Amino acid sequence: MSDRSYYIAGNWKMHKTRAEAAELAKALVAELKDGKHKYLVAPTFTSLETVGPVVKGTNIRLGAQNMAAEEQGAHTGEVSVLQLKDLGVQTVILGHSERRHIYGEDDALINKKVRLALRHGLEVILCIGELLEEREAGRAEAVCETQTVKGLEGVSAGELSNVVIAYEPVWAIGTGKTATPEDADAIHAWVRKVIGKLYGADCAEKIIIQYGGSVKAENAAQLMAKENIDGALVGGAALKPDTFAPIAKFG
Numbered sequence: 001m002s003d004r005s006y007y008i009a010g011n012w013k014m015h016k017t018r019a020e021a022a023e024l025a026k027a028l029v030a031e032l033k034d035g036k037h038k039y040l041v042a043p044t045f046t047s048l049e050t051v052g053p054v055v056k057g058t059n060i061r062l063g064a065q066n067m068a069a070e071e072q073g074a075h076t077g078e079v080s081v082l083q084l085k086d087l088g089v090q091t092v093i094l095g096h097s098e099r100r101h102i103y104g105e106d107d108a109l110i111n112k113k114v115r116l117a118l119r120h121g122l123e124v125i126l127c128i129g130e131l132l133e134e135r136e137a138g139r140a141e142a143v144c145e146t147q148t149v150k151g152l153e154g155v156s157a158g159e160l161s162n163v164v165i166a167y168e169p170v171w172a173i174g175t176g177k178t179a180t181p182e183d184a185d186a187i188h189a190w191v192r193k194v195i196g197k198l199y200g201a202d203c204a205e206k207i208i209i210q211y212g213g214s215v216k217a218e219n220a221a222q223l224m225a226k227e228n229i230d231g232a233l234v235g236g237a238a239l240k241p242d243t244f245a246p247i248a249k250f251g
């Protein structure tokens, strides 16, 4: 591995009440206080105000799972970047496959969100990843390239230092099927090359690329031993301290 640092993030998706979220956050603060890596938790919108003060001043960042593409206005049901910043949110996950495939978000919309978040100084975790049929058709690289290029349209090299990419093959999310470390690393290397073409070798070398999709304590170390895998975006295993802490403390 290069001198990139590892970044382990927990995406809590649509789980937990405020009390449950606070309990998990408190346990993680205690478990990870001596952790060597960079950490993030991304609770549901309704728990951000509760979890924020728990992680504030610790080595765990506060993340949101989505945001609106507009700053404010008549957008019923949406949450804006200004509101997230008001809650102390530091990072926003954008383009998650559940946003793309359940809620129909396309690359243009995701790009608009990415640019808005970066303009407001938030760190962005941009998720990319192919469907099973795309992988079987030999199109995994092409899909990931398109999602990367379109997701980052209009993003400057300076802003890119606030961008993390998360490769999450859709067929590996919540299915218990993990990509092999070799298959994941091949896509990460490809995406790094795409970043190199867009921004130059130095940016490509520096960008953090997380893997997501059924990451567990049992496979985390093998995945992260790969040259191009710089961390993890964890779903199911992020919901309990007992399953998240061993992943976060690997190595």
Ligand code: 13P
Residues within 6 Å of the ligand: 011, 096, 168, 172, 173, 174, 175, 176, 212, 213, 214, 215, 233, 234, 235, 236, 237
């Ligand atoms: P699982 O770890 O449950 O497969 O979810 C991965 C994910 O989608 C994280 O964003």
